[in-house]
């Protein structure tokens with residue numbers, strides 16, 4: 001029997017496990033996660049109001065319930081957990097599918113002022129990630145600026161623009177629901193540094209902003225028209241052309257009767273976050289006097305090569321809350337090579353490269369392999385490529401001696417995994433919490449203690 005560890009139980013990890021059991025009759029796969037819950041960004045990244053995408057969990061579940069696949073949660077690999085070299089000795093092969101855990105930085109003055117957060121911090125909070133802190137994101141805010149025009153920016157904009165009736169039935173943790181339901185944020189400005197035809201959001205996600213019950217989308221036709229791709233979209237790829245059509249619709253028929261406003265702005269690049277009680281002026285040192293009050297942008301213009309150049313003209317946009325949504329970034333894994341410029345592990349068709357040479361038995365798939373791009377489905381072919389490489393290596397890998405059951409070895413190292421019955425117990429606890437709160441469905445547990453306490457009830461008989 002070939003024993004393979006897959007580190008990470010998000011889509012790339014689960015698709016890797018699926019390919020392994022489909023393509024090899026004699027493989028046992030342990031899908032390991034540092035959290036007690038599976039599904040990675042499907043659980044902790046997909047927005048709570050995107051039930052249809054979240055329902056993908058049902059497909060991932062059937063893989064994790066396969067007779068030759070086992071879920072081992074609450075098993076950290078690396079510092080403070082099981083060293084990667086030790087893990088490597090327990091299996092014939094290890095596939096790292098750990099995603100891109102950090103966020104990109106803007107590198108501008110004032111970036112870390114109180115009230116300025118990365119979108120990933122905000123998303124983790126409303127998605128109940130047990131490491132997320134309640135930063136009081138919306139407590140004192142009436143206006144918000146979202147920097148970036150990708151799908152994550154659209155997600156956080158939409159969550160800020162939804163009211164209690166829309167948020168209640170989601171699985172959002174109770175504290176985040178209460179805070180967002182009480183939010184007084186009325187103006188949300190989502191800002192791109194390039195033109196509308198260069199935005200990274202997809203059309204379905206963009207269009208959804210226009211369908212919110214109590215939020216109107218506002219665009220400035222003159223600003224949109226600075227983009228040659230907006231004035232003549234005929235040469236644009238299909239997604240961008242459709243995006244432009246949606247924006248044109250809003251330009252023609254702005255909705256001004258809603259109580260919340262979403263402004264989509266373009267050709268503005270952030271140069272500084274300004275604090276309450278101080279103003280450094282363009283290019284000066286940021287004031288640290290108080291919480292953020294505005295974002296200073298430089299107006300840009302197309303450079304004719306797909307990029308933009310600065311114009312030396314500046315505009316301040318008021319914001320009590322700033323969400324920086326400029327992409328994810330992979331983080332180095334203890335004991336594995338890392339390319340800091342791309343935030344990925346160097347690889348050849350999924351085989352980890354150490355100093356340019358294939359390291360037998362170590363593989364990568366998903367965002368840590370190709371960078372933080374693409375939709376969930378992009379992970380399918382990515383995982384398949386890696387698994388085909390691994391299976392080509394089986395003659396070499398299978399000759400290495402490995403212990404019988406890695407779980408016994410893990411326990412000997414002081415690691416006590418949450419296995420599938422533990423996860424199912426967490427699911428039951430979340431359903432019970434939702435019912436007791438009358439939220440109309442599951443409500444997620446948001447802290448380590450509650451998750452692990454729920455997992456420990458796995459062996460306890462259930463009431464009929």
Ligand code: NAP
Pocket residue numbers: 105106147148149150151152153155192193194198199200201205269270325326327328372373374375
């Ligand atoms: P993204 O798609 O890479 O978008 C990042 C945005 O940040 C871009 O607009 C980019 O502008 C901007 N940006 C980067 N550096 C900047 C800077 N220094 N100043 C100002 N703006 C800057 O990243 P994402 O939104 O985090 O999404 C990550 C991946 O997850 C994407 O593949 C996305 O489609 C996927 N996702 C999908 C869904 C869904 O399908 N519903 C939901 C969430 C996420 P430039 O283009 O000018 O660089």
